[in-house]
Amino acid sequence: MTAAEYDRVPQFIGADYNSPIARSLERTWETKPGILGWISSVDHKEVGVRYLVTAFIFLILGGCMALIMRLQLARPNGTILTAQEYDELFSAHAITMIFLYAQPVLSGFSNYLFPLVLGGRDMAFPRMNMFSYWLYLAAGLFMYSSIIVGAVPNNGWFNYAPFSLTEYNPGPNMDFYALGMIFLGISTTVGSANFVVTFLRMRAPGMSINRVPILTWGTTTISVGNLLAVPSVSLAFLLLWLDRRFGTHFYRPEGGGQPLLWQHLFWMFAHPWVYVVVLPAMGMVSDAMPFFCRRPLVGYAAVVLGTITTMALGFGVWLHHMFATGIPFIALAFFSGASFVIAIPSAIAVFAWIATIWAGRPVITCAFLYFASFIVMFTIGGVSGVMTAAVAADLQLTSTYFVVAHIHYVLIGINLFAVLGALHVWFPKMTGRLIDERLGLVAFWIIFIGFNLAFLPMHATGLLGMPRRIYTYPPGLGWETPNMLTTIGSFILAVGLLIYFVNVLRSRVAGAPAGANPWDAGTLEWATPSPPPPYNFPVIPSVASRHPLWEDRLPQEGVGRSELRNGMALDHGKEALATTALDAQPDVILKMPEDSPAPFIVTLAISAFFVGLLLQLWWLAGAGALATLAGLLIWLWPARELEQRAGAPR
Amino acid sequence: MTRTPQAAALGALGLAASAPGAAASPMDYLHADGKWAATVLPLTWGLFILSLVVIVVIAALVIVGVMLRARLGNVRQVPLVDTRATGWIAIGVGVSTLILIGFVAWSSITLARVAYPPSKPALTILVRAHQWWWEFHYLDKNDPSRSFVTANEVHIPVGKPVRLELQSADVIHEFWVPSLVGKIQTIPGQTNVTWIEADKPGVYRGQCTQFCGEQHAHMLLSVFADPPAAFDAWRADQLRDAPTPATQEASLGERGFIGHCAACHTVRGTVAEGKLGPDLTHLMSRSTIAAGVLPNNPGYLSGWIADPQSVKPGSLMPDPDLSGPELASIRSFLVTLK
Numbered sequence: 001m002t003a004a005e006y007d008r009v010p011q012f013i014g015a016d017y018n019s020p021i022a023r024s025l026e027r028t029w030e031t032k033p034g035i036l037g038w039i040s041s042v043d044h045k046e047v048g049v050r051y052l053v054t055a056f057i058f059l060i061l062g063g064c065m066a067l068i069m070r071l072q073l074a075r076p077n078g079t080i081l082t083a084q085e086y087d088e089l090f091s092a093h094a095i096t097m098i099f100l101y102a103q104p105v106l107s108g109f110s111n112y113l114f115p116l117v118l119g120g121r122d123m124a125f126p127r128m129n130m131f132s133y134w135l136y137l138a139a140g141l142f143m144y145s146s147i148i149v150g151a152v153p154n155n156g157w158f159n160y161a162p163f164s165l166t167e168y169n170p171g172p173n174m175d176f177y178a179l180g181m182i183f184l185g186i187s188t189t190v191g192s193a194n195f196v197v198t199f200l201r202m203r204a205p206g207m208s209i210n211r212v213p214i215l216t217w218g219t220t221t222i223s224v225g226n227l228l229a230v231p232s233v234s235l236a237f238l239l240l241w242l243d244r245r246f247g248t249h250f251y252r253p254e255g256g257g258q259p260l261l262w263q264h265l266f267w268m269f270a271h272p273w274v275y276v277v278v279l280p281a282m283g284m285v286s287d288a289m290p291f292f293c294r295r296p297l298v299g300y301a302a303v304v305l306g307t308i309t310t311m312a313l314g315f316g317v318w319l320h321h322m323f324a325t326g327i328p329f330i331a332l333a334f335f336s337g338a339s340f341v342i343a344i345p346s347a348i349a350v351f352a353w354i355a356t357i358w359a360g361r362p363v364i365t366c367a368f369l370y371f372a373s374f375i376v377m378f379t380i381g382g383v384s385g386v387m388t389a390a391v392a393a394d395l396q397l398t399s400t401y402f403v404v405a406h407i408h409y410v411l412i413g414i415n416l417f418a419v420l421g422a423l424h425v426w427f428p429k430m431t432g433r434l435i436d437e438r439l440g441l442v443a444f445w446i447i448f449i450g451f452n453l454a455f456l457p458m459h460a461t462g463l464l465g466m467p468r469r470i471y472t473y474p475p476g477l478g479w480e481t482p483n484m485l486t487t488i489g490s491f492i493l494a495v496g497l498l499i500y501f502v503n504v505l506r507s508r509v510a511g512a513p514a515g516a517n518p519w520d521a522g523t524l525e526w527a528t529p530s531p532p533p534p535y536n537f538p539v540i541p542s543v544a545s546r547h548p549l550w551e552d553r554l555p556q557e558g559v560g561r562s563e564l565r566n567g568m569a570l571d572h573g574k575e576a577l578a579t580t581a582l583d584a585q586p587d588v589i590l591k592m593p594e595d596s597p598a599p600f601i602v603t604l605a606i607s608a609f610f611v612g613l614l615l616q617l618w619w620l621a622g623a624g625a626l627a628t629l630a631g632l633l634i635w636l637w638p639a640r641e642l643e644q645r646a647g648a649p650r
Numbered sequence: 651m652t653r654t655p656q657a658a659a660l661g662a663l664g665l666a667a668s669a670p671g672a673a674a675s676p677m678d679y680l681h682a683d684g685k686w687a688a689t690v691l692p693l694t695w696g697l698f699i700l701s702l703v704v705i706v707v708i709a710a711l712v713i714v715g716v717m718l719r720a721r722l723g724n725v726r727q728v729p730l731v732d733t734r735a736t737g738w739i740a741i742g743v744g745v746s747t748l749i750l751i752g753f754v755a756w757s758s759i760t761l762a763r764v765a766y767p768p769s770k771p772a773l774t775i776l777v778r779a780h781q782w783w784w785e786f787h788y789l790d791k792n793d794p795s796r797s798f799v800t801a802n803e804v805h806i807p808v809g810k811p812v813r814l815e816l817q818s819a820d821v822i823h824e825f826w827v828p829s830l831v832g833k834i835q836t837i838p839g840q841t842n843v844t845w846i847e848a849d850k851p852g853v854y855r856g857q858c859t860q861f862c863g864e865q866h867a868h869m870l871l872s873v874f875a876d877p878p879a880a881f882d883a884w885r886a887d888q889l890r891d892a893p894t895p896a897t898q899e900a901s902l903g904e905r906g907f908i909g910h911c912a913a914c915h916t917v918r919g920t921v922a923e924g925k926l927g928p929d930l931t932h933l934m935s936r937s938t939i940a941a942g943v944l945p946n947n948p949g950y951l952s953g954w955i956a957d958p959q960s961v962k963p964g965s966l967m968p969d970p971d972l973s974g975p976e977l978a979s980i981r982s983f984l985v986t987l988k
């Protein structure tokens with residue numbers, strides 16, 4: 001590469017999606033056909049869609065597990081399941097929903113949308129991006145392979161020691177969970193690092209840090225959180241595996257171990273994880289609800305600060321899962337206070353959404369109905385959370401179905417409702433077709449009624465004292481009616497979701513054409529055709545406000561004008577633009593990597609490593625480790641076409 | 651979008667839970683029979699009512715807002731009124747914060763009031779949790795010969811605080827008697843402490859609430875709150891050793907018991923001194939067997955001994971493989987353990 005090429009000042013040209021430069025970009029960026037092309041693709045939109053499809057499959061699997069459990073609990077003294085089967089089901093249901101659905105589905109939206117809403121061509125590390133997907137899929141399959149050998153994790157997703165140790169749990173059940181979570185942690189870490197760097201450096205020129213959509217704030221905030229929290233859980237599970245397979249004494253009371261250490265390490269991760277699976281969903285609502293309120297979000301800065309504050313405080317409340325462990329009262333009082341305080345940033349978001357409705361002109365679509373009901377579900381899940389922040393009251397509430405109802409209002413109300421609404425919004429962008437609104441409305445109301453019928457009475461089940469994780473219960477304790485209601489409601493919910501997914505699949509082939517901007521929305525992704533071409537933008541747009549597409553109608557916002565059709569032509573191979581972290585001033589032309597099978601191959605090697613550890617086939621683990629190293633060397637070997645120099649265009 | 655009916659339904663279900671009281675729903679914690687639970691109950695109700703109010707207010711704001719504003723019709727442009735709208739966020743968050751601060755104070759005061767018993771405890775009971783039953787040690791520090799052990803049913807004197815020290819023999823369990831005291835985990839390698847006090851005589855149901863393995867669902871306990879005289883009589887009774895069997899059948903049963911059961915069970919006054927299972931010295935003074943799963947009568951007793959694995963699958967009590975006559979004689983020994 002010549003010095004002139006290093007110091008190139010990009011041409012500023014005008015171009016649309018039909019121009020010659022667009023056609024040449026299409027050839028440069030498109031994924032090659034065939035199975036090898038499919039394996040090698042690093043397109044962020046491809047990554048996003050694969051994340052979404054995989055997460056929805058896990059959602060359906062986890063949902064089926066729940067339905068089987070609800071049949072068992074519909075009536076007292078149920079005999080459909082044995083205790084062991086029930087224990088495996090409730091554990092696998094939670095692991096599936098919390099780790100294999102709730103976070104990955106949000107990663108799917110974020111991977112798809114980040115470059116589009118930020119005005120970039122791809123994520124900062126495209127290969128790492130596909131790598132995170134392959135690792136997620138492999139870790140999920142790894143944990144699900146426990147079904148084949150009949151040794152599904154059976155200690156709940158908390159997995160408290162010492163019940164997880166070999167004395168009480170000799171089978172490989174817990175090894176699947178322990179190693180699977182370390183495995184999945186690699187995927188989460190890789191993906192999180194990518195989101196953080198993309199957020200900070202891959203924005204369109206002019207898209208300063210106070211002009212990005214809230215979704216990217218949510219995902220970036222939780223990605224920083226993940227980078228801090230995942231090491232804790234990876235360590236916790238590694239120590240568990242050492243205790244199980246090498247007889248160490250981290251959690252084993254004989255020999256000085258501390259069972260309570262597990263709870264600390266686990267909840268230090270798992271409480272922040274609750275925010276990990278809701279903050280990006282809240283971000284999507286903050287971005288997309290204004291489309292339907294026909295105005296910008298009220299209180300952008302307050303909502304962003306609330307998002308960050310929630311995550312920060314989320315690291316200081318883990319002890320509220322451990323109020324009953326005999327910890328000194330002064331510590332309980334501190335963590336109780338922190339747990340009350342964390343409701344305040346959530347209140348900011350709730351009032352911002354309500355103010356947006358009151359100051360807007362709502363258009364009632366399926367997506368809007370999901371978002372509006374989301375606000376109320378969010379409140380129900382929130383106030384039941386506040387109830388458990390009060391130590392003395394929590395000592396009654398905890399470990400009963402009240403907490404089960406709470407977590408389902410959080411995970412379904414705040415995650416799933418937001419996701420179902422968001423799919424209505426962005427599915428047209430992904431496929432070029434609208435999801436049918438009429439069938440969508442039917443699905444919405446069945447889901448809404450089924451969900452609330454299932455989980456509102458569950459609060460009463462808890463207040464009536466039914467402990468969680470019991471495989472059966474006797475009659476005469478007042479638990480029959482609410483349990484039957486929950487079972488009926490959960491099947492109605494399942495029917496609603498079935499209609500929803502049938503509608504999505506039908507709309508995929510027969511939906512009405514969407515056009516570029518079916519919702520008349522204001523953010524950058526709607527400036528691209530639906531579906532967007534692999535290069536996203538023919539020229540790099542420059543941005544002057546939070547709503548580049550609404551500028552003609554929002555005279556109050558910003559002084560400049562965004563420029564979407566004229567900008568830098570980055571067409572010397574696969575190129576993207578890096579900008580400065582705060583003000584998004586153009587900084588460097590990035591040479592982006594080509595498609596590569598390396599992420600897939602390295603994932604296979606890592607899988608071999610983990611299978612080796614699981615089966616204690618040390619030769620296989622060793623070979624997997626060596627192959628991983630070799631694969632990474634090939635992957636990271638310096639390539640001439642990726643050479644670049646800092647500080648190019650201004 | 652009708653959301654208020656659901657909020658009302660929650661209220662109705664919650665109230666329905668408390669109305670029938672202990673009779674219809676012995677495990678609910680919206681009523682209290684003891685000082686610990688009674689101290690906490692107003693806080694639980696306060697939080698519950700606050701929650702209902704918040705849900706109703708927010709749901710109303712959403713529903714009314716959507717109905718009023720959607721009627722105005724779609725427009726391409728809505729004037730920005732951010733400064734006023736942002737003010738509403740400040741008001742909403744401000745009010746929420748004040749309420750939350752009030753509840754932090756209420757919560758802290760309640761915690762301080764239940765942290766320690768109101769007066770010096772009348773006695774200390776050591777609770778040892780096992781997979782899947784409860785062991786209660788009545789300790790007398792002044793006179794160790796007045797200490798004894800029982801299982802799954804714990805007697806306390808009415809109107810006096812009793813100190814509980816909790817340990818685990820295996821995995822983590824959780825002690826809970828909803829109408830008397832909140833949950834406390836039993837953790838191997840450490841001793842946790844709580845206290846209970848019952849206001850009036852009665853039997854209060856409790857249950858393990860921390861998942862602890864296959865039979866977690868069947869790890870029940872009962873607290874018997876006795877008037878002081880009855881408690882003293884019960885205690886004196888428990889101190890007695892088992893009587894020598896009076897009939898030939900029973901003494902044959904005692905030998906069978908020692909052969910088959912003594913590795914795990916203790917009957918004071920015999921050579922049976924096993925520690926793995928419940929102490930059976932006064933088995934027939936208890937109203938249930940198998941940690942609250944079956945009523946304690948000779949019929950269920952035979953069934954339980956003959957085939958524990960079908961009553962409580964996974965139970966650590968093995969199938970003793972007894973012949974019919976052996977089973978009958980052991981049962982006739984056991985029913986003498988009054």
